[in-house]
Amino acid sequence: MSRPPLAKEKIIDAYVSMLCEEGERAATMEATAARAGVSKGGLLYHFASKELLAQGAIDGLLRTHEEDLQHMGSAPEGPASYFVRTSTVIGGELDRYFLAVLRLAQGGHEPSVKALEDVQEGWLNLIQLEVKDKYAAEAIMLIGEGLYYQTSMPGSWSTGTFGKDLDHLLKQVERLKNGN
Amino acid sequence: MSRPPLAKEKIIDAYVSMLCEEGERAATMEATAARAGVSKGGLLYHFASKELLAQGAIDGLLRTHEEDLQHMGSAPEGPASYFVRTSTVIGGELDRYFLAVLRLAQGGHEPSVKALEDVQEGWLNLIQLEVKDKYAAEAIMLIGEGLYYQTSMPGSWSTGTFGKDLDHLLKQVERLKNGN
DNA sequence: GTCTATAAGTCGATAGAC
DNA sequence: GTCTATCGACTTATAGAC
Incomplete structure (x- = not known):
């Protein structure tokens, strides 16, 4: 897991962070290189184009998503509650990749749209x-996506209206789970 | 309502359309001018900066949102069902402005984030x-926002998974409306 | 009011030194 | 592997003719 050169991971991490915190427009290759502590030329040695940089973020999402499905499938509270609960907790590795790829998708990046559809289908x-x-x-899926819609607002990292009411929200999910 | 020069409305309309259909990145001032049928200089006579152009879209959202609140408040089905139902119908004037401002907000435009928060609070x-x-x-709000999250995906205008199941979704909303 | 021309800056990407 | 230097394309904005 820690074999590949360190620089590549630092660059992807910087790119994902900039996408999450400042949006797609701010996540230029120059800014990413500066944040990763390398030069623009150094970045382009590892990622020859911006498309390959985006693909790196998508790969990270798919990898952590597969791990998350394992946890979700064996969660004591059940997959539905697990899904809604973790939709509000921003900061984990999966959340960072998800939000980064969401930003790319909303900017019109087709491979990101496709990746999010696959992730959504798995959930x-x-x-x-x-x-x-x-x-x-x-x-229930829509409630979780509504929560992501909120956290996808720049500047509102986990400061949404609903974060603090999570317990009550999960009760509403319980009502939907138990048929009429 | 039709006093101000026609060109201004044509420009705003072109800007909003490009934001909706091709995303923020494609909605440059040059492309907007071309679509509105004026030159770059002609556009800048009416909107002296890109910031003022964005403000024009926000003003359109706030104006149509106030009209929508009237309809929502007097809808026979009730505000909740009206809200969820209209969250899936893209094409109206409000929807166009909403999606346009949503794109700006997701690009990190702070005044747009603020405007969306106000609209959300009204709903x-x-x-x-x-x-x-x-x-x-x-x-219920989150379900509606989840639907907007889907329609905000480039290329998936109203082709989401849930659009065709709207009637069944409204039944779930009814269950939430009627307390336990 | 609307246009052309262009300034000034930024973007992704290339070339080549070390 | 990592750097500096630079190219060509693109974007916002300004200046001034008509």
């Missing part, structure tokens, strides 16, 4: 294993 | 008049 499949009512499962 | 207040349970109202 929905697990939730539907627990919540048999298809439309209740979809409503 | 939540109306929903809470109907749905007394505060947390049920918040869950």
Whole structure:
């Protein structure tokens, strides 16, 4: 896990951080290089184009997403509650990659849109294993996505209206889980 | 309502359309001028900076949002269902302004983030008049925002997974509205 | 009011020294 | 591997003709 040259990881980390904290427009190759502590030419040795840099962020998302599905599938509270609960907690490795790729997707980057669709499908499949009512499962998915919509607002890292009411929100999820 | 010079409206309309259809990055002043049928210099006579152009889009959002609150408050189905239902219907004047300002906000534009917070607060207040349970109202808001999260994906204009299941989704909203 | 021309700066990417 | 230097394209904004 720590074999590849250190510089590559530092660059991806800097790129993802800039996407999360300052948006896609600010995440230029020059700014990324400066934050990673290398020169622009040094960055381009490891990532020959901006497209390859974006692909690096997508790879990180898919890798951490697979790990997350393991945790979600074996969570004592069940996949649905696990999903909604972790939708509000920003700061983990998966969240950082997710938000970074979300920013790329919202900027029109097609491979990022595709990656997010795959991630979303993985979540929905697990939730539907627990919540048999298809439309209740979809409503729960939308609540989680609504929370991501909020955290995707620049400057509002985990300061959303709903973060502090998480326990009450999970009760609403319980009501959706238990059919009429 | 139709007093101000026609060119200004054409320019705002072109700017909003480009934000919606091709994203923030493509909505340059040059491209906006071309789409509005004026030259770059002609555009800058009406909007002296890109910031003022963005403010024009925000003004359009706040104006149409006030009109929407009237409809939402007097909707026979109630504000909550009206809100979720109209979250999936893209194409109206408000939706265009909302999506345009959302793109600006996601690009890090602070005045747009502030405007969206105000719009969101207006919606939540109306929903809470109907749905007394505060947390049920918040869950309904999140479902609507989850739908907006999907429509905010470039290239997926109203082709989301949930658009065709709207009737079933509204039944889930009904369950949240009627307390336990 | 609307245009052309251009200034001034930034972006991604290349070339070549060390 | 990492750097400096620089190119060509693009973006916002200004100046001034009509």
